[in-house]
Amino acid sequence: MSTLSDNAYGKSGIRLVRVARRGARHELRDWTLAVRFRGAYDAAYRDGDNRDVLPTDTMKNTVYAFAKERPFGAPEEFARALVEHFTAHNTEAQSVAVEIVERPWSRLPGAGEAGTHDHAFTPAPCRRHAWVERDAQGMRVRGGVSEMVLLKTTSSGFARFRRDRYTTLPETDDRILATAIEASWQIEGSRALDHDELWATAKAAIEESFGAHFSRSVQELIWIMGNAVLARCPAIASIHLRLPNLHHLPVDLSPFGLDGRGEVFVATSAPYGLIEGTVRRGT
Amino acid sequence: MSTLSDNAYGKSGIRLVRVARRGARHELRDWTLAVRFRGAYDAAYRDGDNRDVLPTDTMKNTVYAFAKERPFGAPEEFARALVEHFTAHNTEAQSVAVEIVERPWSRLPGAGEAGTHDHAFTPAPCRRHAWVERDAQGMRVRGGVSEMVLLKTTSSGFARFRRDRYTTLPETDDRILATAIEASWQIEGSRALDHDELWATAKAAIEESFGAHFSRSVQELIWIMGNAVLARCPAIASIHLRLPNLHHLPVDLSPFGLDGRGEVFVATSAPYGLIEGTVRRGT
Amino acid sequence: MSTLSDNAYGKSGIRLVRVARRGARHELRDWTLAVRFRGAYDAAYRDGDNRDVLPTDTMKNTVYAFAKERPFGAPEEFARALVEHFTAHNTEAQSVAVEIVERPWSRLPGAGEAGTHDHAFTPAPCRRHAWVERDAQGMRVRGGVSEMVLLKTTSSGFARFRRDRYTTLPETDDRILATAIEASWQIEGSRALDHDELWATAKAAIEESFGAHFSRSVQELIWIMGNAVLARCPAIASIHLRLPNLHHLPVDLSPFGLDGRGEVFVATSAPYGLIEGTVRRGT
């Protein structure tokens, strides 16, 4: 005898680009969506009975139809509309989740508003995330950012750490710190919000705190960044940060009678430190 | 005021290749390891106090030293030795986890045992996984496989599913089914086991059940595969399977007066269905 | 005033999977194709005049229609049929080339012929290549292989090399040699050939010579492999080999009082040596 648990199914990798034409001025949204249903689907697994299974192809079609029917705007709002539709029509689904990864595009220089081009764009290097999930507990909304690469050439150290018989790392109070931030935040309640503005504010808070502080570890940097976001964004209840430490190692030039400290580094991709933590309001 | 939770830190991407030279006959293990500590590390985050922080560089050094000192063998055993070492020396760590991803290599044809080469190898296309974690609840061991790509050209269908106004998918009882399986299983208790044999048996059970049954959905395939593994591997308590549906769509050749059904397909990478579930013993 | 040269255009990334159903026994071909035209297309570039431009979408359609109409078989034959079609109907194209990258699949174990499954498959880790090009000089056919990863744990060295003031590399007569071979060969004349057999023979010759010889450098290995292919395959006029040296470095365990030579290695991805050369018949 055996039992089924943790079932989930859906469509991932739905690529959607929306254009809003406001006269000559065009707006652009570039999204990759994933839809996930969890629930009372035992018959499909155990008996091959698909009667309650909405095809993942239909999930994809729904996304495209909604892209025509729903207002052009923040991914959080679009995800919410999809979640409401799917929960209303699929009562077997005890949880419905939609994740949207947005590739932000910025305008090229041009003759339009504020010296920018009306319809030509180039992508920003990071990704924006929006998650909406509805289950018996209600609706939850998360925002986030990933692939947000930051580097500082100083104002970072790592010293006075634990040593054991396998420790060879020298202490340093001046090193390159490079990382690719993955952050995800829980949005308080379900108030109406300008999600685009919230995202920009949270991202700016991360960037500013990165540059503003000496960090004695990536752990401390996470704490500082997390608190900066909470301070600037009252709508955010908690934030999880996940930072790889993309080591830039000083090259040993002593065999050539040279000293390249502080000037010559090798950027490595493996191994890498990986540090994470959640900062939440309250005690 | 704010609080820290869900902290974790460690080293990822530790690349280790071990060679055992048994006379002319060499054995090879190719691993990528990750070490994770979770626990009472608030001082590091909040105060930049690193006194209890074992550097991730030391974790890496420990892996390499253990590769010399510990017996050559299954990744589960090596991970367990590391976990025991780290928990013994880092009491702040309420949880220590080690994950090993093994790239399996097979021997080239040659003049050695059973027509194989003594020291020349080529990689298998899938990956083996071993996870060991120790916390207050004790030690847990998981095995797994990923990037296990399987395709069948028939014996798969999808029909009699739910339809709504956005459904356009035609029913079929004969389609290509292709997937890249990610499976992870919980190993019962802590008995001594031949982990290499267990892994090979579980993998073979997945492969055999893939080819042996008509599948009316990926959901049903997960149920069949999961039960096949439980039937063949008494040491496995439960198995989680995660299968993308790598759609192979029939190409519409009707504009050219042709019918390519069953013969001509376009393999797509996005969007893709993603289906998962856990099968566990008992009711 | 300016001039146009080196123009080329076409469709890349055309994903085609063909199935041949010979009763219960199915055959599978998994291809990614690219079509390239070069020629008298100045009007398109200079004047935006598309009259002579066959859309790349049509190239893709032609591939799919041919997949229905042409015999199931080797990629070299299919590429040749496409090249002949395109050159016959596009006289502006002074050169037409078709490249096919085949993902080879092997059968799972099963109850069919020779203990293999009739319709369930798993992919091989390497890629097969076929190129056909026709221009004023006639038709040329090339075959090849890529992503062919091989590793030997011994029978490789590198010593007695040039030294200058920046040289620190120790000499060795026993190292791991790992590489991902990219080979491409020119097929002599236009005789009818069993291209599947030729490809398998050339690949086997590369594998066997890899394991059979001590190599004093990757350069020497290229020479040995190239000559092995020429010796086994009379239809091949010349072969180009391109081998990254995927360094496996001994880990220095001396800080821990250990010596891991020959046993403990770190596999690195960057930097890597890259060595290539063409071996051709005759003097």
Added chain:
Amino acid sequence: MSTLSDNAYGKSGIRLVRVARRGARHELRDWTLAVRFRGAYDAAYRDGDNRDVLPTDTMKNTVYAFAKERPFGAPEEFARALVEHFTAHNTEAQSVAVEIVERPWSRLPGAGEAGTHDHAFTPAPCRRHAWVERDAQGMRVRGGVSEMVLLKTTSSGFARFRRDRYTTLPETDDRILATAIEASWQIEGSRALDHDELWATAKAAIEESFGAHFSRSVQELIWIMGNAVLARCPAIASIHLRLPNLHHLPVDLSPFGLDGRGEVFVATSAPYGLIEGTVRRGT
């Protein structure tokens, strides 16, 4: 009997990050280098005789030593210094080439000069290229850019093209055009140049011409861009442009009684058009 030709060897993937500390204001260069020697190396291939073979490890060491010894500046200058060094000391090398791929970083906002941060950076999404090669014909210098992604939501069409029996593509005079530009230009003579300024000017010329013109095909866009670069950069003799056409297809919403033309697109990654051409001065 067989012959060797087209030999080449070197080190690729050399990761170098240089920091120049001008007081509190830091400058950053992030490079991946490749060094290639071609020449009279038959003895290494045919006889395993390494006497004339400078190890690729030494090439890497030389790069790091030069990073300390040579002035901080444009990659073209650094590559030239390396090429001169290697050709002077390795007379067997009939050709020495150095390629540098630069990841450009821009400053975060901050309290330094012009509202930018003194030592905190974020990467630009494109890559800069510099190639220097010396052989019997002398020294040649090329610059370039890759991964330069641009998209416009209108001002692009494709119509009045050739049709054959496999053509189904509808004509359009209003489509999304998206591409990831790869450009490489030949620099005239060997005059002293501000290579950083030249690169920025060429890149800006490409961007501006992308946004400024209606393009009737990617071919015409290449011609327009190439001429824009030649017009703005007298030091550039010719430019090669290679543009994938990253198709954004209108989604057919007619099954749902909707029309999403101009608003709802699916971004595809395969198949893709690939168009290239060289524009050079003179007739």
